[in-house]
Amino acid sequence: MPKKIDGSKITILSSEQYEAVKKCLGELYSKTKANAVLFADIAGQLIGERGDTSHINTTVLAALAAADFSATAEMAKLVGEEARFKLLFHEGEKNNVYLTNVGDEYFLIIIFQSNVALGMVRVYTKKAVEALDKIIKEGGSSKTVTDIIDDDFGELLANELDSSFKE
């Protein structure tokens, strides 16, 4: 799915893919009894979320987790580890956060209470990772970037920036 156009790497998630992602996150959420599950890309952009996220700033969480994940990958390289670390686990008093990669470009964040069995989280997460990887790789969008960034988009955006971002 990622397509390279010189500067930007452009990822387009089709409506079908988005629905499939949401369904998969919903299943993971209910089966693991997690508080919340988030799916994001390595640039830190949140793709989907499920669960009770009303008191969590999920945008910021995705940005922090992506940086955390990328930093760990660099750490792996520094200590001579060939493969990147596949998961990260933050253990807290009340909550645990579990991070795992989905292919090279995406990752999952699972937030659950510390009394939830980690083994169960692991099992269902592994299944979700496989499913998400498939959705991302196979369900390629028929839409191209020009369908959304069309002829007058640049000009309209420039005007909108002018009116929104001023001293």
Added chain:
Amino acid sequence: MYINWALQQINLKIVYYGPGVSGKTTNLLYIHSKVAPELKGELVSLQTQEDRTIFFDFLQLEVGKIKGKKPKFNLYTVPGQVYYAYSRKVILNGVDGVVFVADSQFDRLEANLETLNDLENNLKQDGHKMDEFPWVIQYNKRDLPNVAPIPYLQLKLNKYNVPYFEAVANKGIGVFETLKAVINLVVANVRKKL
């Protein structure tokens, strides 16, 4: 760039890069202080007690809908201090556009050059080319007495002839101008390369 077709969302990642204390975080602080509450998220700063960025700052901005489309801009700064090289590399993951915040003072020229070189190497490793990648230069701290003249800075730092802006970031001068330019450049670049 990440596009969610179902939600008609367009996400861009812009990174403020540059040497230590050049004013990267100051740019984000100013933007955050001026943008209407409904268009901005929380400003997250991972910094030391001396206000030096240790990993990154993050701020998400939005503008109104454009023909039903919802653009979102994820702004990041990197830590400028030399020994945070790995953090800079990490934050560049998936970047769409860069603002290079240069410190205009004469005695910061070496630091500017070093960091620019570091940016070029990091982008190269991700398969980008400096002469095609959307980036702009902001010559900051123009209010200080010991600044180098613009033509001199241009000669030393802008060999790719990218758009440049003069700024006094703590007063907000040139801050929005720079941001708008890099966003417009990212969008123009997408269409140009088709």
